[in-house]
Amino acid sequence: MHELGIAQQVIEIAAERSGGARISRIVLEVGKLAAVLPDALRFCFEAVSEGTPAAGAELQIVEVPGRARCRSCGGSVELERPYGRCACGCSDLDWLSGEELRIKELTCAPLADATANTITTTTMTTS
Numbered sequence: 232m233h234e235l236g237i238a239q240q241v242i243e244i245a246a247e248r249s250g251g252a253r254i255s256r257i258v259l260e261v262g263k264l265a266a267v268l269p270d271a272l273r274f275c276f277e278a279v280s281e282g283t284p285a286a287g288a289e290l291q292i293v294e295v296p297g298r299a300r301c302r303s304c305g306g307s308v309e310l311e312r313p314y315g316r317c318a319c320g321c322s323d324l325d326w327l328s329g330e331e332l333r334i335k336e337l338t339c340a341p342l343a344d345a346t347a348n349t350i351t352t353t354t355m356t357t358s
Contacts (some may be wrong), residue, residue, distance in 0.1 A: 232293055233237075234267060234268060234272040234275045235268060235279065235341065237272060237275070238272055238275035238276040238279050238280075239275075239279050239282070241257065241259060241276065241334060242276070242279060242280055242283050244334060245284070245285055245334060246283055246284045246285065247258050248281065248337055249284055249339045250337040251284060252284060252340060253284050253339065253340040254284050254288045254337060254339055254340070255287075255288055255289065255338050255339065255340045256288055256289040256290075256291065256306075256337075256338040257290050257291070257334060257336070257337055257338075257348040258287055258291045258293060258334070258335040258336035258337075259272075259287075259290065259294050259333070260293050260331045260332070260333050260334075261293070261294055261295065261331065261332055262294075262295040262297065262328065262330045262331040262332065263294055263295065263297045263310070263311060263329050264297040264310060264312075264326075264329035264330050265329070265330050265332050266313070267332065269292045269294065269299050272290075272292065273290055273292065273318035276290045277290075288293060288304055295328055295329060295331045296309060296328070297309065297310030297311065297312075297326070297329025298310065298312075298326075298328045299315060299324035299326045299327055299329075300324065300325045301317035301319060301321050301323070301324060301325075302321065302323040302324065302325055303317065303319055304319040307320060308324055310324075310329055312352055
C-alpha cells in the first residue's frame with residue numbers, strides 16, 4: 232500500500248512548509264490515473280498524522296479526471312483508468328492530465344497574534 236508512503240510525504244512537506252505551525256486543512260489534488268485510492272490515503276493520513284503538526288487536520292482530496300488526446304485523430308478522451316480508446320477506435324493516446332499528486336492548499340491554524348495562513352500548490356512526485 233503506497234498510500235502510507237504518500238501520506239507520510241504529504242505530512243513531511245506540509246510540516247516543513249507550515250514552519251511547525253499547527254495545520255488545520257490540507258487540500259490534495261490526486262489524479263484518477265495516479266493509482267492512489269483516496270479512501271486508503273485518508274485512512275493512512277489519519278494514522279500517521281498523530282503527533283505531527285497535521286494531527287486532526289482535515290484532508291480534502293480533489294480527484295483530477297484523466298484526459299488524453301488521440302494521436303491518430305487529435306480527439307479528446309476522458310479516462311477513468313490508465314488505458315482507453317478514442318471514438319475513432321485508436322488506443323494510442325497522449326495523457327494530458329490525471330497523474331497529478333500535489334498539495335494544492337495548506338491552511339495553518341492562526342497563532343495567538345496572527346490570522347490563518349494559507350499556502351498554495353506544492354507538487355509531489357511518486358515513484
